[in-house]
Amino acid sequence: MIETTSGMLILTAIIPMVTALLVMVSGKRPNIRESWSVVGAVLTFASVVNLAPAVLSGETLRCTYAQILPGVSVTLKLDGLGLLFAGTSSFLWILAAFYCVGYMRGLDEHAQTRFYVCYAAAVGAAMGAAFAGNLFTLYLFYEIVSVVTYPLVMHHQDGEGYEGGKKYIIYLFFTSKAFLLSGMVLVYFMAGTLEFGNGVMAGIFPAGTSGPLLVVSFLLFLFGFAKSGIMPFHNWLPSAMVAPTPVSALLHAVVVVKVGVFSIARVMLSVYGVNTLSGLGLGTFTAYFVSITIVCASVIALTKTNLKARLAYSTISQLSYIILGVALLNPLGVTGGLVHITNHAFSKITLFFCAGAIFVVSGKKDIREMGGLGRRMPWTMGAFALASLSMIGVPPVSGFVSKWYLALGTMEAHNWVLLTVLLASSLLNAGYFVPVVFQAFFGTPPPEDEGKTESLEKTPLVRFMVVPLVITATCSALFGLYPDLFFKIISVLDTGFFAGLTNVTAGL
């Protein structure tokens, strides 16, 4: 692994922040304001792409910006894991930026400038988290994400909005103060540094570190990153669904929740390392623990008839797949888990985009009222169907790839319980997604819609929403067919650890 210094790293986090400022300044002119957010999104993605070749050739870009205490600094570092997350989030932001225009104007929402400012700032903070080179930097950006997304959650500023926002902030700050801070202090106490290690094997702790303390601090991190939606600290996510749908789509299906999952993966791989975790049996424990979330969240999703609520519980369940994969601690499992960051992102954002588009054009939130909607919104519901297949894990859509690798990982670990969990959860996924699609295409329309056949996707504003969601759905399918790029990105994380992977895949 080659280490190089690059001052360019901070640019990726700064572009969205500058975008936020420009949006704020041009708040009175909506067209300019929204173009800024599109331009910012494109530039952010471009800056990530610009850094990608170096990372893919095996370099780790790294730059320290401020030294705070010995071993505590603001350091940015880009490796495979960060690239995967940053690339996904920044690319989806471009599409979401267009979608926002359609949604926010379509509903004539209030305080749109505040919305765009916080939206851009949230993406910027997530970029910072993706590039974090040590625990402190990760914590810094993790907390900034919490702060700037609060105004988005309580956007409507009604009772429900405030209630959701309150829950959001209490869950996130309580867990981060109570668990994350203590965990960080314990790591600093044990290792004398907060810097991430290189590779995924060794971790940062010196030999002979007390086992019980390692276990306790690891559990603190597992619960501290509550953005990952692991039960029992998952309840903020369904409440956060009071936010406008673009927020639910980009932030509460991709950026925010993935910051949580990414952080846990990062801590597992770069702070504790595979050797330490498997030595203490923490990998297996984590895998079993998140299995509870996978199954329970899916069961709860079955009971929800509000489309966004159902999607929220589906997200909780799917996020735990990622942690499950990493917790398997073998190359196949980790690959399956990490590639699900991207795969789930593209599919889930499609689903949320669809839910939002349906709400804007028809005002419908409840699945039971969506009968026959597929005939009037064919593109939207088609994309929805495709993304649902990805969630269930049907080939050739991308979700299949993640689940395939996760399944291979559980088999490599010879753990039939976890394999059963994966299969059962796929059945449950089918159980709550198939009825939605079926209802949309073959169900009978509710009485007030009877006889209406004209398309709802004709107006230009609606196209702002439909085009992005068709693109994300198409990407979902493409990633299922050509997942090689992501495997390459993940494998540069630790070439030694993932060395066997290419052989295994070749053998299949």
Added chain:
Amino acid sequence: MDTYLIANTLGYPILSTLLLLPIIGGLVTLFLKGEKMLKAWGLVVTTATAVLSLPLFNAFDRGTALYQFAEVSHWFPFLDLNYVVGVDGISVLFVLLTTFIMPLSVLCSWTYIKDRHKEFICVLLLMESAMIGVFVSLNLVLFFIFWEAMLVPMYLLIAVWGGKRSDYASIKFFLYTLLGSVFLLVSIIILYVKCGTFFIPALMEVVFPFSFQVWIFLAFTLAFAIKVPMFPLHTWLPAAHVEAPVAGSVILASILLKMGGYGFLRFCLPIAPAASLYFMPWLIGLSLVSIVAGGYLALGQSDIKKLIAYSSVGHMGFVTLGIFLLSTGGIQGAMIQMINHGIVTGALFILVGIIYERTHSREIEDNKSLGMLMPAYVAYLVIFSLASFGFPGTNSFVGEFLVLVAVFTHSKVAGIFAILGAILAAAYMLRLVQKMVWADSDGHGHHDDGGDHGHALWDLNMREFLTLSFLLVFVFWIGFNPKPLMQVMDTSITHLMEQVEEGHHQLKESHHVAPGHDLAALVNGH
């Protein structure tokens, strides 16, 4: 005496200048007329003092623990009552904090104070001299004179320019502090009788018998614990803060509370190291109680000023916790935390003053959902509130993190209580911000009365903006680059730790085993 001091080589007596300039400035106010003239004069004198204090930072020798910029003048040599001033790495930061907070307290009372301008400026300037005097004195009598001299202007600030219950608050403040001072005076006299000197560095070198150390330690600790204030001696603080005018609150929070922490570091630890070690578990316990109780009480307040006052109890609990962990990291953390508290809590009180000038109420209920009406104000409120509960990247995080690492190294159980305090800090600040910026979940988000509760609301003016921006710079400067600050104090803290190490030997020789009471066992985690 000279072995402890490094003479001032700046070409002018810097510490005496800092002491005398405000006093002279205060006397000149008696001959000035007109409100504008007086305020301008106050600003000029405090700013001049701040500028003149800058060499203390630049020319400070970071490689020695001796007292620098020292000046000696023999007043009554037969009594050992001399004018000796000098600063080391610990006190120099407090002198700078004082000189930089004072211009801001003049600025923040620009329109807040409506009457008796002459007296107000005069009192402020005298106060500044007394506070600088406390930090630079190296002679116990001199120290005590300044310590007492500080009491009167502060009493006047609360009593004359205070709110409705200012009589109650000012008397309570006066009595509590006076009670501490009595014990301080007694210990000073006993030390003199025993050693024949008032010179503080010399007293630090003397090895006192353990039983004597215990009494000296308790007397000093009582005085400083009231000042900090430490639970259960904190009740004067909320009263004083609520009634004090904005400048009074700022001075009280930013500087006066620091004198308790400074006293612990300057007197308790070096003069009675064995007793400090002996009482360490008790003081750690009390600090933890302060942290948790302060946070818990702050959570229930409906008055913004009271909320911040109780938050001070919690924050200063972190300071005393750091000090009495008696480890380098702990004391570093405590020092940074004191500077931070001066900056952040000062800013929060200025923010309360700003909103009080507009709505004439300090109740959270009357100052709700300001987000749309005062965006700049709200931006500052959010940033300083985040800084107050140790948001990463702000100054408080550095201090809190150092103290937390030290406390977890000492005992995991104590660490859990400290973390509980940190959670409470986040809870009450976020509750305050949520209500003031937006509104409660009871649906009062949108104003029906045109948005301003019938009061005229206007956003920050240039003066307020600059005052707050000045403090904001330090929030992030210390937050991202605390090194310059830590370099100033590190040598002195290392020296202090050597003195505390001596205490270990003294404790062993005195054949006193470590206290076996329940609290000690709990806090030590056995």
